[in-house]
Amino acid sequence: MQLQPVASHFVDGEYVEDETGTPIDIIYPATGKIIGRVYGATPAILERALASAESAQRQWAKVPGRERGRILARAARMIMERNHELSVLETHDTGKPYQETIAVDATSGADALEYFGGLAGSLTGEHISLGDDWVYTIREPLGVCVGIGAWNYPTQIACWKGAPALACGNAMIFKPSETTPMCALKVAEILVVAGLPKGVYNVVQGLGDVGAALVSDPRVAKVSLTGSVPTGRKVYASAASQMKHVTMELGGKSPLIIFDDADLDNAVGGAINGNFYSSGQVCSNGTRVFVQKGLKEAFIKRLSERLGNVVIGDPLDEATSFGPMVSEAQMNIVLGYMEKGVSEGARLVCGGKRIDRDGFYLEPTVFADVTDDMTIAREEIFGPVMSVLDFETEEEAVLRANATEYGLSAGVFTSDLSRGHRVISALQAGSCFINSYNDAPVEAPFGGVKASGVGRENSKEAIAHYSQVKSVYVRMGDVEAPF
Ligand SMILES: NC(=O)c1ccc[n+]([C@@H]2O[C@H](COP(=O)([O-])OP(=O)(O)OC[C@H]3O[C@@H](n4cnc5c(N)ncnc54)[C@H](O)[C@@H]3O)[C@@H](O)[C@H]2O)c1
Ligand SMILES: O=CCc1c[nH]cn1
DSSP states (O other): OOOOOOOSSTTTTTTOOTSSSEEEEEEEEEEEEEOOOEEEEOOHHHHHHHHHHHHHHHHHHHOOOOHHHHHHHHHHHHHHTHHHHHHHHHHHOOOOOOOHHHHHHHHHHHHHHHHHHHHHHGGOEEEEETTTTTEEEEEEEESEEEEEEOOHHHHHHHHHHHHHHHHOOOEEEEOOOSSSSSSHHHHHHHHTTTTOOOTTTEOOOOSHHHHHHHHTTTTTTEEEEEEEEEHHHHHHHHHHHHHHHHEEEEOOOEEEEEEEEEHHHHHHHHHHHHHHGGOOOTOOOOOOEEEEETHHHHHHHHHHHHHOOOBOOOOTTTOOOOOOOOOHHHHHHHHHHHHHHHHHHHHHOOOSOSHHHHHHHOOOOEEEEOOTTSHHSSOOSSSSEEEEEEEEEEHHHHHHOOSOOOSSEEEEEEEOOHHHHHHHHHHSSSSEEEEEOOOOTTTSSOOSSSGGGGSSSTTHHHHSSSSEEEEEEESSSOOOOOO
16 A cells, blocks of 8 residues: 655645655654655645635535535545545554554544535525514635644544535635644545545645644635644634634543442443543543542552553554554653653552553553642643542532643543533533543534633534624615614
8 A cells, every 4th residue: 555645735636746845754653664755835835725725615615505515425435435545544644553543533534524514405594584674694604714633633633624614615725733644635635536626625734834824824714723722822813813713622631530339340441442542642531530539449450450451562453452652752742741640659550661662652551649730630641641530529529620721521420310410510621421431423512611622623513613604684665764
């Protein structure tokens, strides 16, 4: 299978190259070896992308919604037909085990294309009667939208942003993370084969400067970023200076609260899914695991037993359930947090080290007796590091869970469903779970509160973030005026 992309960018319906841009090596995280190279977009490439998106959008907006939807649905089917190939590519881009990518990544991209394709024909305004007069509303696209991606879910992010944007009649220019440049190019290629007019969905590569240039271009009406809070602040500020629409999908330090009455194995399963899937590189992870004192030691014992079943190895081997970190830089950041956990006095239950093999592998790591003031309990780590904190009362758990600038996700495990709903309603988070963790179906709104973000992806909510409503007052009688 060819990994080196045909060219760095996909603009105006075709692959384009400009080798004068900043070179970006593509590194396979499982080996640390260079497997390809792309070049950051030059001003000439950006100009081409912006001009073609602007002109294509005007035509795309005139295509009836149902026809737009048919193209998206066709692309969704093509993605599923090519799931194996796309999953192997996603594994090379990210290092995530094929066991995960074949089940989640391209599939979740296809889900978004199918879902928003299905909605496209029903994106209408409304009629508001005012007696003799009336108002009608028209749901309009925003124009050219820019999507900027993080590296943990390259296919999913390209589709979660592209599908609602296109369904609403916008054009998109998507800039993947420089760490994972390959998958979005395939999404663009498939969309065009499925019938998308050229220029409606473009991909340009680059570092932060390319993202910043797109955000500040006056032809861009909307920016959707998936990334860290510091990047979010910069992008939001730049977009605000031109009063652009934004969606910000940012970081988290989410709480997972496990009560004494929880089903132990389900709670342990939830904590594993919320900390070690994708080697811990999931924004919504429940990395602060608050376990009520009566269950704490049993929880840690069962967790340790189940972590013994982890299969760490070649991500392309279907048996592998835990792969490397996405990059050497991210591995070193996470190693730093592991060292902080130890030096600040948390109890290391398991893990804590780099694995002695090629690539960027870390051990799945659990710290117990973590206190709220420790660095590992306060800062987003974005790696396989679980912090177990203990608590006595429901009120205490809620108070401590909310004591963070973040508010992306939250979960609760309890057999008392009244308590489950009560606790979730008191938690400051956008995407919540009761007796589960980290599910992200396209039908459900996804996003954060507080510093974790603005706006929502997925579900009907996303439509509001990729369209605007024009209201038209229609008077049937004469106009009364004071003079
Ligand atoms: N809430 C979510 O849905 C979600 C999902 C995945 C990841 N994340 C977050 O993403 C972070 C990890 O990803 P990352 O390290 O790629 O994040 P990052 O903030 O470093 O980069 C994200 C993207 O922003 C671009 N960028 C950087 N500076 C920019 C600027 N000044 N202007 C425009 N674009 C710029 C980068 O090139 C990259 O494409 C974590 O904080 C994680 O929680 C959030
Ligand atoms: O990484 C954040 C988005 C996400 C959560 N679950 C699957 N994808």
